[in-house]
Amino acid sequence: MGSALATAQAPALDPAKVVLVVNGEEVKAAEYYRKMEFLPGVGRRSGNTIAEMPPGLLALDQIVTEKLILQLAKEKGVLPSDLEVNTEYAERKRDNPDLVTLWLASGRTEADLLDTIRVDLAQFKIQAFGITVTDQEVDRIFKERASEFTTPKQYRLSVIVVLTPADKDAVDADLAGGKVFADVAKARSKDYTAANGGQFGMVPSTSVNTPTRDALEKIKVGQNTEWISTTANDQSAFVKFRLEDIVAEKKDAMTPELRKRIRRKRMLELGSVKNDVQKEMSALRRKSKIDIRQTQFAAAYKKLIDAYLSQPSSGATAGTGGQN
Numbered sequence: 268m269g270s271a272l273a274t275a276q277a278p279a280l281d282p283a284k285v286v287l288v289v290n291g292e293e294v295k296a297a298e299y300y301r302k303m304e305f306l307p308g309v310g311r312r313s314g315n316t317i318a319e320m321p322p323g324l325l326a327l328d329q330i331v332t333e334k335l336i337l338q339l340a341k342e343k344g345v346l347p348s349d350l351e352v353n354t355e356y357a358e359r360k361r362d363n364p365d366l367v368t369l370w371l372a373s374g375r376t377e378a379d380l381l382d383t384i385r386v387d388l389a390q391f392k393i394q395a396f397g398i399t400v401t402d403q404e405v406d407r408i409f410k411e412r413a414s415e416f417t418t419p420k421q422y423r424l425s426v427i428v429v430l431t432p433a434d435k436d437a438v439d440a441d442l443a444g445g446k447v448f449a450d451v452a453k454a455r456s457k458d459y460t461a462a463n464g465g466q467f468g469m470v471p472s473t474s475v476n477t478p479t480r481d482a483l484e485k486i487k488v489g490q491n492t493e494w495i496s497t498t499a500n501d502q503s504a505f506v507k508f509r510l511e512d513i514v515a516e517k518k519d520a521m522t523p524e525l526r527k528r529i530r531r532k533r534m535l536e537l538g539s540v541k542n543d544v545q546k547e548m549s550a551l552r553r554k555s556k557i558d559i560r561q562t563q564f565a566a567a568y569k570k571l572i573d574a575y576l577s578q579p580s581s582g583a584t585a586g587t588g589g590q591n
Contacts, residue, residue: 283295283297286299309321321564321567327564335548355387356380362524391531394542395537398538400534405533408529416518418471419472421471422513423513424510424511425508428457428504429455429505437455438507448464448465488510491509491510
């Protein structure tokens, strides 16, 4: 893909263009934009609360932040090239074949996606500035952090859940009489899975509690566990699993894609210690001339940035939006 696409811009929407017709009544772009700018009930999370802000103000801040990220990357000599952007784009499409389809379905353009990738790469290169991770380091991490690159053993299970000892006895009698586990689950289980015969699906061994794991280790595929005491909806319950299948633990192969992922993660780990990106972004904001000509938002934006700049640097984020 050529660099022309990486820098393309979507055409501006004519304020007089009709974007919606409601029972014959036209809604033009100017009204649409105005409503979108001040739509209520929109905000940004701050700790455990949501600070309500007009979407127009949030959009302005997002645009400024992204411009400053790219400017900082250029200043440091690490602005992503068109080749880097297009290479990353191709890799993301390879890893997620539905990426472009889903992106376009949301109303955004391919150029928007490329712009997003450019900002993502710039953030990475700023955070990882001056960091080098060798193949030997990648191999060491792959060996020492083996659990991160291993899919644990998985159990495919079916389940019956009952609430009383009498229900347990009834289930045991049915199974002893030769009834199929799925049919008994449909008839007697109190779990939501009863409707599909108790099918519980694949469960990683690391996700089951100790009593359940111990019970499963005692049986073979095709057998049922003993009853396991538990709690469901704040009341005592009893659970019996059927072990339908086991998928053995599998260690990931060291592919070029995994090697790249490990290297990038390690670069960010080291970069978070070496590079104080928030401090750099704050310094850039202080010296930048940002002229908000949307008068409704000029004062609000200044207040937002003043509050941001007054906070102590955490060295973790690149902008007021908390991007990383």
